[in-house]
Amino acid sequence: MSTPLVQQFPSLASYPPSFLKDLLSSPELTEAFLFSLPEVQDLAAEVEKLGKENEEIAKRNLEIRDELLALRDATAQSYAHAEHLKRRWADIEKAQSQLYQRNRPSFLHLRLRHSLTDQDDLSERIASAFIEGRSANSSGPSVPGSRVDSPAPHFGGAGPGAGSSNADGYSTPTTTATNDRSQTKAIDDFIQEFKAARKTYHKRAIWAERWSRGEVAWRDD
Secondary structure, eight states: OOOHHHHHHGGGGOOHHHHHHHHTOOHHHHHHHHHSHHHHHHHHHHHHHHHHHHHHHEEEEEHHHHHHHHHHHHHHHHHHHHHHHHHHHHHHHHHHHHHHHHHHHHHHHHHHHHHHHHHHHHHHHHHHHHHHHHHHHTOOOOOOOTTTOOOOOTTTTTOTOOSSEEEEEOOOOOOHHHHHHHHHHHHHHHHHHHHHHHHHHHHHHHHHHHHHTOOOOOOOO
């Protein structure tokens, strides 16, 4: 006969049912008999083994208690640092996204076209300022030309060839030469500045044209 008790303790199958019924009538005999069964003895040995292992683990934990507490504190600090880095990474990622928006190819192309227009306006302002400056100088009161065929009169304390104008208001050769050098320098400065501005303009114009034709490629790295 197979019963749940026999299924749990197979060694009971060797005993007659009458013996088991008599055994169950006394709790003390039942307990003593059960502890004599091989299955119960194996289970008790396993429990005892686990108890000893738990004691060893508890003893080991007590030995490394200080180390574990220090490790716990270090773990808490590491976690706090990781959370700080996580928040910082969110800020960096946001800044990176904004930076990418300002430096994406389409935006850079737009900036190039705008800078091309600004550079053209700059060169026009340089030329206009030079022309207006010359017009302002030429629109002033006319000064009679120098009288090269007549020596300039000398006044007290003035050495030979000195002075900027004589008593009649005529320019001396020294003044004329100085004015010529100033005008020549102004023209040279204008030419250099204007050439530099137009050179930058044409460079940007070339890149803008190549970009519009699809000849400019951007790498993702």
